[in-house]
Amino acid sequence: MESFKTHSGIAVPLDRVNVDTDAIIPKQFLRKIERTGFGVHLFHEWRYLDYEGKKENPEFVLNQPAYRKATILLTRDNFGCGSSREHAPWALEDFGFRVIIAPSFADIFANNCVKNGILLVTLKSAEVDELFKEVLAKPGATMIADLPSQALTGPGGKKYSFPIDSFSKDCLLKGLDQIGWSLQFSNRIKEYEEKAKAGKPWLA
Amino acid sequence: MGKTMYEKIWAEHLVHESPGETSLIYVDRHLVHEVTSPQAFAGLRHTKRPVRAPHKTFATMDHNVSTRTKDFSKTEQMSRVQMETLSKNCEEFGITLYDFQHHDQGIVHVIGPELGLTQPGMVIVCGDSHTSTHGAFGALAFGIGTSEVEHVLATQTLQQQKAKTMLIKVDGQLGFGVTAKDIILYIIGKIGTAGATGYVIEYGGSAIRALSMEGRMTICNMSIEAGGRAGMIAPDERTFEYLKGRDFAPKGTDWDKAVAYWSTLVSDPDARFDVTVEIRAEDIEPQVTWGTSPGQVTSVGGKVPDPESFRNPVDRTAARDALRYMDLKPNTPMASITIDKVFIGSCTNARMEDLRVAAQLVKGKKVHPKVHGIVVPGSGRVREQAMKEGLDKIFTEAGFEWRFAGCSMCLGMNDDQLKKGERCASTSNRNFEGRQGPGGRTHLMSPQMAIAAAVEGRITDVRTFLKK
Numbered sequence: 001m002e003s004f005k006t007h008s009g010i011a012v013p014l015d016r017v018n019v020d021t022d023a024i025i026p027k028q029f030l031r032k033i034e035r036t037g038f039g040v041h042l043f044h045e046w047r048y049l050d051y052e053g054k055k056e057n058p059e060f061v062l063n064q065p066a067y068r069k070a071t072i073l074l075t076r077d078n079f080g081c082g083s084s085r086e087h088a089p090w091a092l093e094d095f096g097f098r099v100i101i102a103p104s105f106a107d108i109f110a111n112n113c114v115k116n117g118i119l120l121v122t123l124k125s126a127e128v129d130e131l132f133k134e135v136l137a138k139p140g141a142t143m144i145a146d147l148p149s150q151a152l153t154g155p156g157g158k159k160y161s162f163p164i165d166s167f168s169k170d171c172l173l174k175g176l177d178q179i180g181w182s183l184q185f186s187n188r189i190k191e192y193e194e195k196a197k198a199g200k201p202w203l204a
Numbered sequence: 205m206g207k208t209m210y211e212k213i214w215a216e217h218l219v220h221e222s223p224g225e226t227s228l229i230y231v232d233r234h235l236v237h238e239v240t241s242p243q244a245f246a247g248l249r250h251t252k253r254p255v256r257a258p259h260k261t262f263a264t265m266d267h268n269v270s271t272r273t274k275d276f277s278k279t280e281q282m283s284r285v286q287m288e289t290l291s292k293n294c295e296e297f298g299i300t301l302y303d304f305q306h307h308d309q310g311i312v313h314v315i316g317p318e319l320g321l322t323q324p325g326m327v328i329v330c331g332d333s334h335t336s337t338h339g340a341f342g343a344l345a346f347g348i349g350t351s352e353v354e355h356v357l358a359t360q361t362l363q364q365q366k367a368k369t370m371l372i373k374v375d376g377q378l379g380f381g382v383t384a385k386d387i388i389l390y391i392i393g394k395i396g397t398a399g400a401t402g403y404v405i406e407y408g409g410s411a412i413r414a415l416s417m418e419g420r421m422t423i424c425n426m427s428i429e430a431g432g433r434a435g436m437i438a439p440d441e442r443t444f445e446y447l448k449g450r451d452f453a454p455k456g457t458d459w460d461k462a463v464a465y466w467s468t469l470v471s472d473p474d475a476r477f478d479v480t481v482e483i484r485a486e487d488i489e490p491q492v493t494w495g496t497s498p499g500q501v502t503s504v505g506g507k508v509p510d511p512e513s514f515r516n517p518v519d520r521t522a523a524r525d526a527l528r529y530m531d532l533k534p535n536t537p538m539a540s541i542t543i544d545k546v547f548i549g550s551c552t553n554a555r556m557e558d559l560r561v562a563a564q565l566v567k568g569k570k571v572h573p574k575v576h577g578i579v580v581p582g583s584g585r586v587r588e589q590a591m592k593e594g595l596d597k598i599f600t601e602a603g604f605e606w607r608f609a610g611c612s613m614c615l616g617m618n619d620d621q622l623k624k625g626e627r628c629a630s631t632s633n634r635n636f637e638g639r640q641g642p643g644g645r646t647h648l649m650s651p652q653m654a655i656a657a658a659v660e661g662r663i664t665d666v667r668t669f670l671k672k
Contacts, residue, residue: 015521016521016522016525017518017519017521017522018397018398018497018499018522020497020634020636022615022634022636022637022638022639023636023637023638026638026642027615027616027617027639028617030239030267030617031239031268031280031282031283031285031286031617032242032282033242033243033246033285033286033289034242034243034246035243035246035350045637045638045642051642076518077398077518078397078398078401078431081397081398081431082333082428082634082636083332083333083615083634084240084331084332084333084347084348084349085239085240085349086240086243086331086349086350086351089349104398104401106398106401106431107401107402107431107433108333108346108347108348108349108428111348111349111352112349112350112351112352115349115351115352116351165365166224166225167224167225167226167363167365178351178355178363179251179253179354179355179358179359181363182228182355182358182359182361182363183358183359185219185220185228185361186359188219188220188228189219189228189230189256189359189360189361192219192230193230193257193360196230200325200461200462200465201458201461202323202454202458202459202461202462203232203326
């Protein structure tokens with residue numbers, strides 16, 4: 001996994017609540033056995049006018065010239081709800097997104113993002129409103145997300161601090177191999193298994 | 205102070221805990237299917253890591269299997285690759301697989317309980333958000349992503365932060381025609397689709413206790429639609445009775461030991477929950493969704509809301525978007541909306557009890573001439589039992605198609621899909637845009653309500669239908 005320290009990029013406003021992972025990457029693109037190549041299908045139903053994905057929908061925000069190179073997604077509550085498909089962060093990452101800003105994120109989606117080097121910036125609804133106004137007033141404006149200081153700088157220079165748990169922060173900063181991290185506790189896992197075997201033999 | 209059931213199971217499964225780090229919890233049961241696992245096995249191969257405990261993982265094929273035929277060659281090519289990949293992976297890593305042709309194949313959340321793989325007190329995970337279903341047995345069960353699937357395969361543990369706890373108490377007597385599905389849709393409508401984000405929900409109260417195991421599974425299944433990490437119901441005599449004698453249930457003296465242990469899992473009387481929600485069963489009427497999120501739901505006697513009536517501007521916009529997609533006008537009575545398709549199936553409502561109730565209701569009646577309906581049993585075993593009871597004949601005589609087991613039109617990964625603009629009365633769990641097929645429109649409801657809709661050709665109050 002790529003490590004994450006600071007990222008500066010164009011922010012695109014996706015003004016919708018409850019954007020589910022079916023909308024992020026529809027089911028017909030989940031039949032692959034690889035992790036790559038999902039970006040072209042990101043937001044397929046909204047982004048294209050046809051099923052084949054050949055005709056772009058000019059009204060969809062990601063197709064507008066100012067936002068084509070966006071790497072920061074600004075959106076609303078409960079982003080990433082629904083299906084647990086990790087294809088959603090794979091598609092976002094493959095498209096080029098490194099940062100998503102919203103008032104709240106769905107639980108499984110948030111876990112999946114940490115595993116894929118995507119930083120989730122949770123801000124208050126009023127702060128997200130402010131950022132929407134700024135971005136809409138100045139399409140193509142950039143923002144900076146700085147993980148070490150847990151600060152997001154809006155297009156106008158205003159700073160917003162965001163929370164993140166210390167383990168996720170560490171994983172992102174180091175681009176940590178999380179399975180490797182857990183395997184350092186192999187002995188404890190073994191001890192646990194032996195104890196469980198004695199107490200709850202039906203689980204062994 | 206007492207402990208909640210979640211806290212007890214959590215404490216029992218802690219392998220590692222340290223301030224500033226994630227906790228590691230042990231996973232007793234890992235379920236795998238063809239769509240979210242290939243990249244996990246590829247990761248293991250790439251890093252040359254073995255599967256730590258192959259006998260604790262069980263696999264099946266459900267998401268993109270055909271429900272029309274058992275002829276593998278007729279399956280869509282990329283789906284076939286995923287299924288073949290799962291077969292190869294299970295063989296290479298020594299994992300038990302209930303494949304496409306296997307008698308016990310079925311929706312992972314139907315076969316887990318059916319085979320007795322699901323047991324109280326377990327931590328159960330699967331690369332599928334509806335893993336919350338298994339919480340109906342008093343297990344801590346939740347969906348994970350593919351990276352986590354790989355993590356569980358390699359370590360038999362999961363990195364987890366402890367969740368907050370929410371008690372949802374439903375007390376009283378359910379009204380005539382009101383089901384477990386209506387309870388959970390009502391709850392989601394009340395607390396919202398992110399209402400339980402960050403929480404593990406425990407469902408309690410007399411109306412929950414009175415439910416069958418199937419009904420409890422329907423409730424826990426849709427916990428994720430309220431944003432909850434998991435949903436659980438305390439195990440009781442009904443739970444033990446369901447499990448006894450099942451293939452993987454404890455046997456002999458182990459059974460007695462297990463029951464004694466399971467009986468200790470119940471939340472203590474003085475346990476504190478972070479949030480408590482109280483609901484009167486009598487307030488719940490048959491529910492039906494009008495929008496594109498499960499929280500956009502109302503009683504069947506209600507009307508499509510006017511977006512302008514929402515005070516919160518974000519909700520207003522969401523309602524406007526939903527009505528545009530659903531092609532509905534504000535203030536239209538729900539019980540007047542005509543439908544094209546009926547889907548009876550999914551991990552929410554495709555168990556024996558669901559099919560029995562549906563068959564009983566449709567017996568001697570006909571599906572409306574303008575409606576196309578399919579019944580997709582949750583598993584090979586459900587299908588077989590239903591056929592023994594003659595339910596397949598009742599459905600086909602009424603005009604339904606009777607299918608093989610699979611996820612089918614709940615998510616439309618196979619060829620069971622809505623066409624653009626088609627409207628479906630569905631017993632599944634998600635009414636997202638395009639969920640059942642690009643441009644398709646979904647109204648979620650109970651199997652009873654779906655049968656009433658199938659016969660009348662429009663959304664219908666099952667209570668008036670029953671009185672006919």
